[in-house]
Amino acid sequence: MKKLLLGDEAIAQGALDAGLSGVYAYPGTPSTEITEYIQMSPLAKERGVHSRWSTNEKTAMEAALGMSYMGKRALVCMKHVGLNVCADPFVNSAMTGTNGGLVVLVADDPSMHSSQDEQDSRFYGKFAMIPTFEPSSQQEAYNMMAVAYDLSEQLQLPVLMRVTTRMAHSRAVVECVEVPRQQNELNYNAKASNWVLLPAFARKRNDIVTAQQPQLEQMAVDSSFNAYVDGTDRQLGILASGIGFNYVNECFPEGCPYPILKVSQYPLPKQLVRRLIAECEQVLIVEEGQPFIEDIVRGAADLQHVHGKLDGTLPRTGELTPDIVKQALAQLSTYNFQPSEGFAPSEDVVPRPPALCQGCGHRDVYAALNEVLRQYPNARVFGDIGCYTLGFLPPYKAIHSCVDMGASITMAKGASDAGQWPAVAIIGDSTFTHSGMTGLLDAVNENADITVIISDNLTTAMTGGQDSAGTNKFEAICRGLGVSDDHLKVVVPLPKNMEEIKQVISDELNYHGVSVIIPRRECMQTLQRHLKQKKAAK
DSSP states (O other), rough: OOOEEEHHHHHHHHHHTTTEEEEOOOOOOOTHHHHHHHOOOHHHHHHEEEEEOOOOHHHHHHHHHHHTTTTTTEEEEEEEEHHHHTTTHHHHHHHHHHHHHHEEEEEEEOOSSSSSSSOOOHHHHHHHHHOOOSSSSSHHHHHOOOHHHHHHHHTTOOOEEEHHHHHOOOEEOOOOOSSSSOOOOOOSSGGGGOOOHHHHHHHHHHHHHHHHHHHHHHHHHTTTTSSSEEOOTTTOOOEEEHHHHHHHHOTTOOOOOOEEEEEESSSSSHHHHHHHHHHHHHHEEEESSSSSHHHHHHHOOOOOEEEEETTTOOOSSSSSOOHHHHHHHHHHHOOOOOOOOOOOOOOOOOOOOOOOOOOOOHHHHHHHHHHHHHHHHTTTEEEEGGGGGGGGTTTTOOSSSSTTTTTHHHHHHHHHTTOOSSSEEEEEEIIIIIHHHHHHHHHHHHOSSSSSEEEEEEBOOOOOOOOOOOTTHHHHHHTTTTOOOGGEEOOOGGGGGGGHHHHHHHHHHHHOOOEEEEEEEOOHHHHHHHHHHHHHOO
């Protein structure tokens, strides 16, 4: 059965066809479409596959681990910075091991199209001492899922699968199995003491996992996803990982004359790497992301005939492209590369910076906040991750920081601790439940002199309008964390309510303790979608 699938969709279909029982995720570009595909899958609905969004990546990882302990196959999906959020259970899951297969899918974002950094998740796989897969095509991404689940159950370890933006968001025809594998039955035969990380048990598991490393490397050497393709011209050898292998092939439409080592399963198969280095005069390492492989290959020796990102042959930052790879190959070989066919960018097209949607409630919040804060020239507004981060740009220029999910409240508290006043935190509804609640609790416990604005648009808007975990619960959450009813205000961000909103902001700024303002109005994008759905239902 053939399907035209995004890389994300190929992963999702591969997981379903491998007998998936549950996907756990927090939306984050470029990984979001995996969970959305499973949510819309008739097979997933027929089989009762869990696919509801989690509150954050940590809760997703822990829930998936619980499903694995019961013998079922689980998938955790996130973008690269989400792996930081779930690093504690992720690393410890290697120590506890698994029962049912557990795959942790992380989508990295080179060039930072929608991210704060270019973090390379392969380092986490090495750090946790677990097998890591990096597909070079949509078909391989699909095929890897079944292999990854089998390997996870064989080794009783989680498996990390790392993709990048272009793999996640490009399409290709994928050959799928006709008959999906059945889900696992509940399994109570596993050694549950492994899952209790008291030091006495953890030390035993640490010895076991460490002793597995030579076996994992040999599996990478023997893996069908890794291949040494010999060539006739040994003046150059190419080591290409993941989508980098695709880029290399695009440079040689009539076939590559040089030996190529394709790497898509880790630990790095050093036996094959040594062969490539020994047989070739020079070696070019083509990998998307950071110089993960190159750093290992160079080691302390800093081999002069190994080239890549560390010596400037390839750029250290940003995405690779076939043209960038072609330029690097041209430096190191005598092959006659033809210029790429393409279109020069039009001089008539003016770049358009991102902006908040017309009619967005965040606009009214920033307009009111800016007007009130004109009275306070030293005011500081600590922002967070979401659509409202665009409040930093003109015309509002309203926020002074944006670091990571949930940081606005704790940064405002720290600024207040330093003597800053007024200190304002602005955070979205989904980000607040993701990782802002604990910061608010810290603020309440010390009665910090801060004003928190939870801009509630009733959805996870930045990633496409997924459900927000705290919808219709924010007042109760804030009360439960200790926020006084007298300083918990809800407003409707509309131009006609501007005077009321400004008065509320002014009053709460001048209250020297923790206050929370919740401007609530549905995102314009989801509102339009809901109105269309209602119209179509009539």
